Amino acid sequence: MKVLVTNEEPCIGCHLCEDVCSQAWYKEINRGLSSIRITSLGNAEWALAVCSQCGECVDICPTGALYRDKAGVVRLKKQECVGCLSCVGFCPNGTMYFHDDYVEPFKCISCGLCAKECPTGAITIELLPD
Amino acid sequence: MASVEITKERIEKLKAGHKVLAEFRYEPPAVEKGYAGQSLYVNLSDNEIAAKPVDEMMKKTFVGGRGFDLWLLWNAVNGETKWDSPENEVVIAAGPIGGITQYPGTGKSIAVSISPLTGSVVDSNVGGYFGPLLKFAGFDAIEVQGLANEEVIVLIDGDEGLVQILEAPEESVNSHQLAEEMAAVFAQKPAEKRGISSVSAGVGADHTRMGCLNFSFYDTRREVARLKQAGRGGIGTVLRHKKVKALVVKYSGLKGDSNHPDDLETIQETGARMHREIYERDPIMFEMRKDGTNHLTKIMNDYDILPVHNFRYGAHPDAEKIYSPNFQKYFEYAGPDGCWYGCTMACAKFARGFTLRSGPYKGQTITVDGPEYETVAGIGANCGIWDADAVLEANFYCDTYGIDTISFGTSLAFAMECYEEGILNSEITGGLALNFGDGDAMLEILHQMGRGEGFGVVVGQGIRRMKQIFADYGADPQFLQDIGMEVKGLEYSEYVTKESLAQQAGYGLANKGPQHDEAWLIFMDAVNNQIPTFQDKAEALHYFPMWRTWFGLNGLCKLPWNDVEPADNRTRYSGMDAAKVPEHVQNYVQLFRSVTGRQDIESGDDLVRMSEIVYNFQRVFNLKMGYGTREHDAIPYRSAGPVTDLEYESRAERYDQQLIDLVGIVPSGMSTTEKRLALRRYREDQYNQLVDAVYERRGWNQDGIPTLATVRALGIDFPDVVEVIRAHTNGDE
Known part of the structure; x- marks a missing residue:
């Protein structure tokens, strides 16, 4: 299972990962459209929130729009989605997101673009056992 | 897979029987801020179809849903109209919020008619997809007036902008089959099935005054056309009297903004917050997602509120036999279980793999939604039938026959008390011993309603009319009045109110x-x-x-x-x-x-x-x-x-x-x-x-x-x- 793994300790809160994510998928720098979220905990400490690919959202989706691909990554078929946001409310980690510019929610699909740009190695793509 | 398989040959036969009696083409309007801006009028007597504008007065005064229904019906009937008069209507509407997907519980339809039980106006609300899809197909409400000469289907195809009255001689009448047939006949491909919803009744509605309406929703994950009921007041009886087998709506383009709201952002935020609240709170509150409404049976029994033996008592030592765990073995609790998109309350419960022991489908393994608390309490506790399997079987047959489980349970409990009091005897009941607790007798009464024969037809007239009939047998009218649990002609739902x-x-x-x-x-x-x-x-x-x-x-x-x-x-x-x-x-x-x-x-x-x-x-x-x-x-x-x-x-x-x-x-x-x-x-x-x-x-x-x-x-x-x-x-x- 291909998962974006986070390590808070080296994170410097530069938010570059958020910018890379929203730019890659929504063609704009907008942290509200990022699938990874960096939050300050004070004292130069940061919380990194990103999908663990646990698949709870696959079970809650009423239309079958959420599915797990061959790499074990949970993805959304937008054409099947009716924008109910059940998955947002029932995500154990709070890492399914929505934005009012779009009807459908969005999530990390372990593309790894943010990990490539992260200057401190706080996020990495790893292959975990299913 | 669905328990009712519709073969290609069957589909072709159904289609071949369709004859277009009337046709109306329209340009589906864009829904704007929750309203399509028009309602659909169908008259089955003269095969007329028309669109009526929904004006600002209607929106401001009556809002939508039941309000629209009442206004349209008010203008269609007069003080002399009876339930079976041609001018009586079945009116169905959602409402301005109906059809949004982001907040739980936003897919209800409300049906209104002049009731065969009360003689006055009745309203009944129901899940399933019909109301929202009707609106997105272009109509805030539908009025069905008049009496058809032959069995018909009314099709509202929002994809094509087409309304038709179709002669439909071949379709089933019973809803568990009919809903599957409608999905199969009107979907060009399987993916379209979820965009189809039908409203139907069943053969029980033909022979009783307590006919319900079944509203379907196609569950793509389980590949079944499921049914929710507008149970109260006999509107299914009205629909069948009009010789309607089904009202069918088709709309394939549903998205999260189909309602074109004024402010999607606030709806999304409010909905996501509510989903989260249910995620966190339901497991430690009522467990609606796990048990559905039947979690209430234990609570009502604990508080002496569960109706037992025609509302004589509020509790019974055997009640635990019909608590939720007794139905859990049939429930598929996997994933979402709402009757409209985004309902994370998810109280609909789906039973698969239940084999019937009686009736025309005896031996078949079927699927059925429910049972709801009202059904468990009404058919189970109130009739003293502490048998979960009998209750689930009655639930299936009530639904597919188009019979309201509440009126059925309360009416039968009344008849059972009259039997035990000696007001009725087996000669009157056609040999049935209607003692409290007899699940087989209960099922036989139900099948008699389906067949239109025997004492079941008498029970199907409801308590108000049974009181009149039983008084003719020499019963004390005051006693019948005291124990007959109806007001205005409608049977009580299932709560003992003596201490409230x-x-x-x-x-x-x-x-x-x-x-x-x-x-x-x-x-x-x-x-x-x-x-x-x-x-x-x-x-x-x-x-x-x-x-x-x-x-x-x-x-x-x-x-x-x-x-x-x-x-x-x-x-x-x-x-x-x-x-x-x-x-x-x-x-x-x-x-x-x-x-x-x-x-x-x-x-x-x-x-x-x-x-x-x-x-x-x-x-x-x-x-x-x-x-x-x-x-x-x-x-x-x-x-x-x-x-x-x-x-x-x-x-x-x-x-x-x-x-x-x-x-x-x-x-x-x-x-x-x-x-x-x-x-x-x-x-x-x-x-x-x-x-x-x-x-x-x-x-x-x-x-x-x-x-x-x-x-x-x-x-x-x-x-x-x-x-x-x-x-x-x-x-x-």
């Missing part, structure tokens, strides 16, 4: 008859003692029926309002305020504003005001149909207290103490009958005093008629409304 004066009036004063969707005050009143005075009860009997009416105006389900509460609801608020769940009321204010863009709606009071308009209009509608006065709010004594010495003695300690504390008499030395009658005088007086207080609070005169001042203040002083009121009040102001 407020709920006695909640049932007695309900516009359509005793159904709990208008008022459910038992816990607030009898358990928590939060509304102790007449004024408190009257206020509750104003606020809650109005508030609950609001859901029906908007295409909403009531459950997400108070079947889950924010964590701090009971610490921030107390008493009746806590029961209102203010944070959720505010959610609904936000939803209404965000869908419609109506910035003048700012508070929960503004929402209640909408309901007051429609609620009073419905009361006047009752008046127009020859009802709607105080005499029609009278309740059978069993809903207020013990009718028999047996009942009194079953709770003698409680009743004796009440005689001392409340009535001010010392019961020692009195016979059970004397004590029972003393308690009865007290309780009947209490009920009448409460009715006085409620009428005053609602702005009605002491005969229960809204005053002219009231209808003027509400803006519904239309000439024909004023005329109806004047005719019943001698022109008094």
Whole structure:
């Protein structure tokens, strides 16, 4: 299972990962459209929130729009989605997101673009056992 | 896979039988701020189809849903119209909020008609996809008037902009088959099935007055056309009398913004927050997602509120045999289980792999939704049938035959008591021993309703008519009146109200008859003692029926309002305020504003005001149909207290103490009958005093008629409304 793994300790809160994510998928720098979220905990400490690919959202989706691909990554078929946001409310980690510019929610699909740009190695793509 | 397989040959045969009797082409309008802006009129007598504009007056005054239904029906019928008159209609609407996907419980339809049971207007709400898809297909409501000569289907194809009346000789009548047939016939490919919803009844609706409507929703994950019921008041009987096999809507383009709301952002935020609340709170509150409404059976039994043996008692030692765990083995609890998209309350429960032991489908393994609490309590507890399998089987057959499980259960319980009291005998019942607890007899009565034969047809006439029939057998009419659990001709839903004066009036004063969707005050009143005075009860009997009416105006389900509460609801608020769940009321204010863009709606009071308009209009509608006065709010004594010495003695300690504390008499030395009658005088007086207080609070005169001042203040002083009121009040102001 291909998962974006986070390590808070080296994170410097530069938010570059958020910018890379929203730019890659929504063609704009907008942290509200990022699938990874960096939050300050004070004292130069940061919380990194990103999908663990646990698949709870696959079970809650009423239309079958959420599915797990061959790499074990949970993805959304937008054409099947009716924008109910059940998955947002029932995500154990709070890492399914929505934005009012779009009807459908969005999530990390372990593309790894943010990990490539992260200057401190706080996020990495790893292959975990299913 | 579905339990009903429709072969290609079967589909071709069904299609080949279709003959177009009428056709109407239209340009589907874009839904704007929750409204399509037009309603659909279909007349089956002369095969007329037309679109009618929905104007600003309709939106402002009647809002949508039940409000639209009532207004359209008001204009279609006159005071002499009977349920089987050609001008009677089946009217169905969602509402402006109906069809949004982001908030739980937003897919309800509301059906309205002149009832075969009550003779007056009845409303019934239901899940499934029909109402929302109808709106997105271009119509805020549908009126079906007239009587067809042959069996027909009415098709509303929102993808093509086409409405047709189709002669349909080959389709099934029973709903579990018909819903699958409609999905198979009108979907060009499997993916389209979820965009198809049908409204149908069944053969039981042909032979009884308690026919229900089944609204389908196609569950793509389970590949089954599932059914939800608009059960109350016999609207399925009206549909079948019109020779309608199905109303079918097709709309394939559903998205999260199909309702084109004014402010999607607020809807998304409110909905996501509510989903989270359910995720966190439901597992530690009512577990609706796990058990559905049947979690109530244990609670009601624990509090002596579960109807047992025709409402004689409120609990039974065997009740645990029909608690939720006994049905869990049939439930597929995997993933979402809502009857509209985004309903994370997910109380719909789906049973697969249930093999039938009786009836025309005996031996078949079927799927069925439910059972709901009302079905378990009505067919199980109230008939003394402590057999979960028999209840589930009856649930399946009631649904597919198109019979209301509540009226069925309550009516059969009445017949069973009459049998045990010797009013009926096996000669009258055609050989059936109708003892409490006989599940096989219960199922046979149900199948007789389906076949249109035997004593089942008598039970299917409902309690009001059974009372008349049984009186002819020499029974004491007063006793039948006391134990026959109906008001206005509608059978009680399944709560024992003897210890809750407020709920006695909640049932007695309900516009359509005793159904709990208008008022459910038992816990607030009898358990928590939060509304102790007449004024408190009257206020509750104003606020809650109005508030609950609001859901029906908007295409909403009531459950997400108070079947889950924010964590701090009971610490921030107390008493009746806590029961209102203010944070959720505010959610609904936000939803209404965000869908419609109506910035003048700012508070929960503004929402209640909408309901007051429609609620009073419905009361006047009752008046127009020859009802709607105080005499029609009278309740059978069993809903207020013990009718028999047996009942009194079953709770003698409680009743004796009440005689001392409340009535001010010392019961020692009195016979059970004397004590029972003393308690009865007290309780009947209490009920009448409460009715006085409620009428005053609602702005009605002491005969229960809204005053002219009231209808003027509400803006519904239309000439024909004023005329109806004047005719019943001698022109008094």
